[in-house]
Amino acid sequence: MTALSQTAADGLAPAASTGPVLSVNNLVTSFLREGEWNAVVKGISFEVGAKETVAIVGESGSGKSVTALSIMRLIPPQSGKVEGSIKLVGRELTTINDKAMNHVRGNEIAMIFQEPMTSLNPVLTIGFQIAEALIYHRGLSRQEAEAETVRLLEKVRIPAAKSRFHEYPHRFSGGMRQRVMIAMALACRPKLLIADEPTTALDVTIQAQILELIKELQEEEGMSVLFITHDMGVVAEIADRTVVMYQGKAVETGKTEQIFAAPAHPYTKALLSAVPQLGSMKGIARPMRFPVVDKMTGESDVPVETPDTVKAADRPVLEVANLTTRFDIHSGLFGKVSGRVHAVENVSFSLHAGETLALVGESGCGKSTTGRSILRLIQPNSGSVVVDGEDVLTLDNAKLRDMRKRMQIIFQDPFASLNPRMSIGSAIAEPFYAHGLASGSEARDRVADLLTRVGLSPDMASRYPHEFSGGQRQRICIARALALGPKLIVADEAVSALDVSVKAQVVNLMLDLQASMGLAYLFISHDIAVVERMCHRVAVMYLGEIVEIGPRAEVFGNPQHPYTKKLMAAVPIPDPSRRQQKRGVSNDEIKSPVRAPDYVPPVRQYREISPGHVVQAWD
Template identity: 85%
Template sequence: MANAQRISDQVSGAAVTQASPVLSVQNLTTSFMREGEWRQVVRNVSFDVAPKETVAIVGESGSGKSVTALSIMRLIPQSNGRIEGVIKLGGTNLLTLPEKQMQAVRGNDVAMIFQEPMTSLNPVLTIGFQISEALIWHRGMSRSEAEAETVRLLEKVRIPAAKSRFHEYPHRFSGGMRQRVMIAMALACKPKLLIADEPTTALDVTIQAQILQLIKQLQEEEDMSVLFITHDMGVVAEIADRTVVMYNGQAVEAGQTEDIFAAPANPYTMALLSAVPKLGSMGGHDRPMRFPIVDKTTGESNVPVETPDTVKAAERPILEVANLTTRFDITSGLFGKVSGRVHAVENVSFSLHAGETLALVGESGCGKSTTGRSILRLIEPNSGTVVVDGEDLSKLGKRELRDMRKRMQIIFQDPFASLNPRMSVGAAIAEPLLAHGLVSSSKASERVADLLTQVGLLPDMASRFPHEFSGGQRQRICIARALALEPKLIVADESVSALDVSVKAQVINLMLDLQARMGLAYLFISHDIAVVERVSHRVAVMYLGEIVEIGPRASVFANPTHPYTKRLISAVPIPDPARRHEKREVTNDEIKSPVRAPDYVPPARQYREVSPGHVVQIWGEEWEARPAS
């Protein structure tokens, strides 16, 4: 909105504009009944959303962002929840409406899209039927009219071949396309306000860029206001006119997005911004660099420094991968005939030295995680060799492989799923030590206490269970368990992707410190390009199971050569509100399927060296026909 339409931002975060706000939230307090008493999880939150304006609510998990959105929609269960304050939509206080009238408001005047579309879409109904149902219910259309309008909406959200995909089920769509279906459903009744609750968090960087661009375009076309909820400050800079920062259930800072990024006033806002990796900030630094950590209460910050040079390039690599290939058969029919194969990993080769971090990047489905699991023989590869510390894993029997696992460990993305909920964290960390006979039962507790201390936790936490820890603490516990056997190689499979931005910075700093102290080699699997730039020595870019570009981190980011690498890097949100209105070329292509016919023979690939150690796959006509970004 033009500056002339804004007079000032009040301390409460409410924007005073010439036009009446579409949404006005005043002193919102939401409580839940716990152990016989009401506990406030959102306290005295106030803000306005003006016509055609985008307001972002930002904060970490548990800050109260999503509860605020659910309170506005009155989706808090009345059995154990209570909403107080004033929520005005176009002058009507939603908290005073009977439930039947509120049902008419939802979808018609206010629509909401959620973080995980698969939990919002009915898996047994076609996407066309689900959107048509909303049109019939809210707008009184006939079935034929609703179906025609649904096709128009699917085309509007840029779903290719919309008419032919009308009768498909949600599982046939990619994550990005499912999110587009949710946006189409939200737009069905032309709402005045769209609430987007973490709509891009689970998406790859290129798909995220598509969804953000789509929301901005639709906002212009439909004259909608948007309330955008996220924990990603890069996304905030990309999309928001104004920002409300939430911490511990309260709005601690609010104002123009440009002002908050330029001069944050609250220590918590400073901490959030300091933990945001900025693509391009590593220019002039050859080695990984720790994140600055800002105290959330005082605003005091440490100065980030490069990690010491621990790469032992002169020695034989800890990990040598040559022509690794992993495929999965697709069977059909009564007798299980092979009807196709998923070419998950195709002819992948690289090496990794002690003290070095090689980042494996790419979109979901490109084969990153399968590569990591194939290396550790958690999945048996079809062909190729994997040599760890001089030993060829393919030649090892079960007993020898079990002993070899002491030298190689994995940290998974979801720490809660990695830990046994019925086992104390001390027992979980001690389990590999006892299984390999490295310590006696009496000495195990001492070793566990030492490992917990190494990862920044207290020794007396060993008696607690996983549910008693935060996400970041659980990931530290998983790192402690991985370190228990003193490995030389750690595969970090999206190990920080599910963490809040400040917790992510702390865990990455811990991993870098441990690498410097112990000479660990990391295979760092991630789709977060900005984080990868910060932590890696070398980068390998994967697409459809193949490495299309690999080289020193500084060389790959300064001179991305393959069109796919350029597309990945160009899609990363830039945490600079001044560049928010810049138009970026974003392709709407979906990542291709790695499924091939049973008799498919992959073409022989050729590579060329761009600079010392920087190698790129020579691409064909399929990349020439579309833009790189």
């Protein structure tokens, strides 16, 4: 029996290629909870035309990803049900049998997920995993599949593709792993590619590379793309048409240019107002809150500059001088040091009360290691870290414990940094008990006050972390960090994993707390547009070194170092009219900070461009 007749026998009869590639009509997806069906996707309808990119945009919980899983028939039938019509090139997918649907997945519809590491098998080489799909779906021999795999890896711009065929996923960076997933998705030349938040966890430069790659491959392969995201800046970069989802419903649909120019629904207006735009702070000296837009009415407040809280005349809260942190790499039978990771190399800066200094750069540049070295969560090799006049690196354990009341950290993933078995009231009160600063009733009162400060209700104290949204969990972590009245807070990618509107709320909260409490923030981030909005000064890191530092207006208004320019060029521009323009994005991976054991870093030269704006000399 031929493949064509077998397909027809399975209930997937071939159809004419006229009309939309994907047509979704009145899709309702429900999940069984406590004996009742609860609708998560509520009657959504849209189409994706040939060679068209349609974006589904909305916050977490709006039903975007469930819509994609429903199209792929990946909703478990025991706990979920899908109603309505889903047609691929005129063929109904909701009624075909499982065998026929297996033929559709990979062959005609491919999907890229948000986190590539969870989609790749860690014990199989990337070449084997792609070749396996080719053998299963296209019937190629092992030799033919391996040759085609190398071609696909080259197609998605993986350097030295042939030599990396036998490498495992952990040997690839996040951006390169996402390229592997795209290669796997393209293996069977699908008609439709569903990309579910494929750039959310990536650095801004890697995100730009992946977006540019998807656009180029779409042109070459002639496929349609359904792009799911919460970032309106990304929507402007890639989408021909946009579907805005809110609480399971499509509240606005139309051409992307039209939606950006004249959003009709209040929720769309709220999403657009929360998109940080690089360059929007030109001529504004101090940080500025994001505008707050009511999702039901569309009414917006008028954001103003935050008050000047920087106490530059006083001694800095934090003084870092020649900080160096390296990690030994051991190999061989006797664990001989075969190399070192130069994670932080000769870093120096200061930070005053009421001031925010941003550390920006790609993953692997040493930002987070710098923050953790300052707090002595990682032991630095050399240098000095002076907080409130005391060198943290020389303190014994008892004095360090006392010092930590004055310096706190907010981590990127709030769920991972909260104990799932502990109520959030207990989590916030724990620092009081650990330092013997409050009794039971007094601690409860202070917890209630802290929850109120971060915009939560005191009666939430008895709830557990899983009962909160991502933004609420981050507010809880901020409340816990404020518990001991610190002067310095290290915010390590504190808003990177949040939806765009929730990100705006948390940034506004941090600015309000800084204004009322005079906090000093070391804000670690790869999101340049958010950094511009909330920081006074910026330090750009590359391979463990600060290559440019200065006032925010000077660094962003007059960038000098090539790496700073590269970071800024990669920021998504929320302007759909520029979508067809080629960005000229570099596909280079960030260089490795691993050096030989006897490596001696060169002495760097710096020059001052303007008062406080210093740049490292480059080759």
